[in-house]
Amino acid sequence: MTTGFSSAQSTARPVTVAVVRDGPVRGTDPVPGIETKLDALIAGDVAVRFKAAPEFEGAWAGAGVRAALENALRDSEADIVLGAGPIATVWVTRGSGSGMLSLFPWLLL
Numbered sequence: 001m002t003t004g005f006s007s008a009q010s011t012a013r014p015v016t017v018a019v020v021r022d023g024p025v026r027g028t029d030p031v032p033g034i035e036t037k038l039d040a041l042i043a044g045d046v047a048v049r050f051k052a053a054p055e056f057e058g059a060w061a062g063a064g065v066r067a068a069l070e071n072a073l074r075d076s077e078a079d080i081v082l083g084a085g086p087i088a089t090v091w092v093t094r095g096s097g098s099g100m101l102s103l104f105p106w107l108l109l
Helices: 030-044 062-074 086-094
Strands: 001-003 017-020 048-051 082-086 102-103
Touching: 001 030, 017 062, 017 086, 030 048, 030 082, 062 082, 062 086, 082 086
Parallel strands: 017 048, 017 082, 082 102
Antiparallel strands: 001 048
């Protein structure tokens, strides 16, 4: 599933952010707020699309989140990877070595 937030005046190539989740969300999902904040930070400069996919879900297991992160890093549509959860944040902060920009939400909130 791809959701989009974009400035109507942006003519730049869209940037796709792959959203890696630790697992299914219980309660309030923080990702829409993160998406809104990120879009507000760069509005007018680029058009931002957020991509969530089943292969980016970690099933609340360290190995599963690591695999989800690797899937996102290999995704040909993704320009940036967002680790949306405490386990994904740990993996993102360790670095991927891929050269792709990886973010974790505590930078944005």
